[in-house]
Amino acid sequence: MVDLVVSEVGPRDGLQNIDYILPTQDKCRWIEALAAAGLREIEVGSCVSPKAVPQMADTPEVAAFARRLNTEIAILIPNLKGLKRALTANPQKISIPFSVSETHSLKNLNRTHAQMLDGVEEICAYLRTLPADERPEFEGGLSTAFGCTLEGPVPEDRVVTLAEQLMAAGCDGVGLADTTGYANPAQVRRLIRRVKAAVGEQNLSSVHLHNTRGQGLANALAALEEGITTLDSSMAGLGGCPFAPGASGNIVTEDLVFMLEAMGLNTGIDYDGLIRARELLQKLLPKAVELYGFTPAAGLPKGLCIRGDSQGDSLYVASPG
Amino acid sequence: MVDLVVSEVGPRDGLQNIDYILPTQDKCRWIEALAAAGLREIEVGSCVSPKAVPQMADTPEVAAFARRLNTEIAILIPNLKGLKRALTANPQKISIPFSVSETHSLKNLNRTHAQMLDGVEEICAYLRTLPADERPEFEGGLSTAFGCTLEGPVPEDRVVTLAEQLMAAGCDGVGLADTTGYANPAQVRRLIRRVKAAVGEQNLSSVHLHNTRGQGLANALAALEEGITTLDSSMAGLGGCPFAPGASGNIVTEDLVFMLEAMGLNTGIDYDGLIRARELLQKLLPKAVELYGFTPAAGLPKGLCIRGDSQGDSLYVASPG
Numbered sequence: 001m002v003d004l005v006v007s008e009v010g011p012r013d014g015l016q017n018i019d020y021i022l023p024t025q026d027k028c029r030w031i032e033a034l035a036a037a038g039l040r041e042i043e044v045g046s047c048v049s050p051k052a053v054p055q056m057a058d059t060p061e062v063a064a065f066a067r068r069l070n071t072e073i074a075i076l077i078p079n080l081k082g083l084k085r086a087l088t089a090n091p092q093k094i095s096i097p098f099s100v101s102e103t104h105s106l107k108n109l110n111r112t113h114a115q116m117l118d119g120v121e122e123i124c125a126y127l128r129t130l131p132a133d134e135r136p137e138f139e140g141g142l143s144t145a146f147g148c149t150l151e152g153p154v155p156e157d158r159v160v161t162l163a164e165q166l167m168a169a170g171c172d173g174v175g176l177a178d179t180t181g182y183a184n185p186a187q188v189r190r191l192i193r194r195v196k197a198a199v200g201e202q203n204l205s206s207v208h209l210h211n212t213r214g215q216g217l218a219n220a221l222a223a224l225e226e227g228i229t230t231l232d233s234s235m236a237g238l239g240g241c242p243f244a245p246g247a248s249g250n251i252v253t254e255d256l257v258f259m260l261e262a263m264g265l266n267t268g269i270d271y272d273g274l275i276r277a278r279e280l281l282q283k284l285l286p287k288a289v290e291l292y293g294f295t296p297a298a299g300l301p302k303g304l305c306i307r308g309d310s311q312g313d314s315l316y317v318a319s320p321g
Numbered sequence: 322m323v324d325l326v327v328s329e330v331g332p333r334d335g336l337q338n339i340d341y342i343l344p345t346q347d348k349c350r351w352i353e354a355l356a357a358a359g360l361r362e363i364e365v366g367s368c369v370s371p372k373a374v375p376q377m378a379d380t381p382e383v384a385a386f387a388r389r390l391n392t393e394i395a396i397l398i399p400n401l402k403g404l405k406r407a408l409t410a411n412p413q414k415i416s417i418p419f420s421v422s423e424t425h426s427l428k429n430l431n432r433t434h435a436q437m438l439d440g441v442e443e444i445c446a447y448l449r450t451l452p453a454d455e456r457p458e459f460e461g462g463l464s465t466a467f468g469c470t471l472e473g474p475v476p477e478d479r480v481v482t483l484a485e486q487l488m489a490a491g492c493d494g495v496g497l498a499d500t501t502g503y504a505n506p507a508q509v510r511r512l513i514r515r516v517k518a519a520v521g522e523q524n525l526s527s528v529h530l531h532n533t534r535g536q537g538l539a540n541a542l543a544a545l546e547e548g549i550t551t552l553d554s555s556m557a558g559l560g561g562c563p564f565a566p567g568a569s570g571n572i573v574t575e576d577l578v579f580m581l582e583a584m585g586l587n588t589g590i591d592y593d594g595l596i597r598a599r600e601l602l603q604k605l606l607p608k609a610v611e612l613y614g615f616t617p618a619a620g621l622p623k624g625l626c627i628r629g630d631s632q633g634d635s636l637y638v639a640s641p642g
Contacts, residue, residue: 147622147623147624148623149623150623151623152622152623152624153622153623153624153625180622181619182622184579184580184583184584185542185580185584186583186584186585187583187584211615212615212619213576213579213615213616213619213622214538214573214576214579214614214615214616215538215576215579215580215615217535217536217538217539218538218539218541218542218580220539221506221539221542221543222542252535255534255535255536258505258534258535258536259505259506259536259539262505262507262508263505263506263507263508264507293535294532294533294534294535294536295534295535298502298533298534301468301473301474301501301503301534302468302469302470302471302472302473302474303468303473303474304474
């Protein structure tokens with residue numbers, strides 16, 4: 001039992017943002033290394049239009065491989081068609097991105113909020129027809145929840161209302177995503193409290209944070225202290241951010257795991273295994289792809305071990321007196 | 322009145338770690354730009370042996386210039402000799418680094434804890450002979466307080482005891498420094514609580530954090546929430562860290578100011594002015610010196626202004642409903 005689930009989204013959010021298609025076999029090798037390092041949840045890909053996102057065309061095969069590993073797998077879908085493709089791999093978790101900014105929703109998916117909600121209802125109706133053991137958990141991911149590059153600030157009341165509507169439409173839970181790297185820790189605390197109050201403590205369990213302005217881990221800390229139990233992150237901060245050179249995309253798994261374990265929380269992750277997965281990734285990707293992360297460069301503090309069982313960190317957790 | 326003092330340590334901690342001596346006139350131009358951006362406290366240099374740290378040889382002249390600007394100035398000293406040089410500029414604040422790791426203290430300054438405490442008493446005795454208007458505030462800075470690259474974990478009891486001894490020796494206050502970038506947020510919270518309980522709430526007001534493992538802002542958030550009112554940081558994370566390529570040294574002023582202001586705290590700092598000071602710095606330094614920071618690359622979120630008066634951020638602080 002882990003204290004906190006680090007959900008690795010690199011194979012989806014990372015790879016889809018790189019101008020290179022990682023071959024199926026290489027994806028599988030990397031995901032295998034991630035699972036071996038102890039990652040308990042991996043977003044292995046998305047079932048979207050292969051024309052729009054060719055990097056994700058092989059998601060069903062990758063997912064079918066990953067499903068046999070010792071980890072839970074998640075797949076992102078935009079609609080019912082995507083769901084049906086995703087279900088061929090029998091994933092434990094499915095999520096749909098739902099942009100709080102309607103401008104962004106229209107620009108990105110050409111759908112209004114009302115159209116998006118119809119789509120969610122359709123998906124939920126379909127999921128209810130499945131036998132229980134084939135039915136994945138279905139999460140509505142509220143993207144641009146902390147602000148939008150098109151609209152600017154996003155009203156918190158709207159986030160709360162949409163969270164309620166997603167639950168009413170039949171989602172098993174909602175997540176909050178800082179798609180644009182706009183969030184600050186006070187906002188993270190406030191919005192989590194408000195959404196939990198509206199949809200119920202257990203129905204908001206995950207946040208998806210970006211590190212575009214360097215606030216990723218501070219926001220993760222705030223989320224953690226507000227009772228969030230699943231934090232998305234990406235190995236090597238993979239994906240980058242085209243308009244912000246030097247700014248990683250998602251928060252960096254390696255730095256997040258160091259933070260959590262050094263704080264005495266059990267993630268189930270073996271740090272050496274994580275570094276091996278990173279080294280493999282570096283070999284598999286073109287040299288031009290920049291890998292982020294501070295801890296891999298600096299190494300762990302002297303005397304700290306992260307072995308996946310939260311025993312090695314006692315010197316840092318308790319006062320050695 | 323600001324909610325939080327961002328103490329800019331770049332002219333000291335940053336420049337002393339660069340293999341280039343910034344000319345006195347250039348230092349003054351940069352410090353002038355920092356003060357113009359609204360930084361209320363600037364550590365302008367150190368009065369240490371010019372042979373050991375040639376980058377700081379001109380600290381008295383730089384300090385004398387900075388003393389006339391609209392900011393408070395701080396100078397780091399190792400001993401009474403350094404104090405006397407520093408006092409020629411009549412600074413508002415003086416600090417002495419005191420390594421909690423005795424191994425580090427011996428290696429760095431060739432002094433035991435007992436010898437260091439004798440030195441602090443000598444300094445305090447000298448300061449007491451000065452007229453009140455010439456007497457700077459004197460802070461004992463507990464370095465390696467969160468762990469040491471030589472000793473590994475540092476006992477928290479020892480940090481607490483040394484904090485008490487520094488106060489007993491006559492310091493006006495103590496600070497905690499994560500010299501090695503080892504700290505995690507739980508440890509930051511715990512140690513601040515323990516030291517405050519031992520020496521009094523008001524006698525621990527500052528922390529000095531590094532970003533070596535990417536934890537800088539998360540640790541700053543923890544410190545802030547434990548009532549710390551002065552946070553050291555360095556423009557562009559200047560200084561770097563020789564053993565960790567890509568890892569900035571101190572926490573980055575630009576990213577810290579974004580975090581604090583976006584959270585609704587007033588730092589008194591004008592973000593555009595900060596960027597102007599950064600651009601000047603970039604011009605003054607050799608091209609090989611890497612400047613860190615995510616926010617300068619990404620820009621502020623749409624709709625957020627940081628003008629030094631905490632009025633522009635209301636859209637992000639309050640719910641726009």
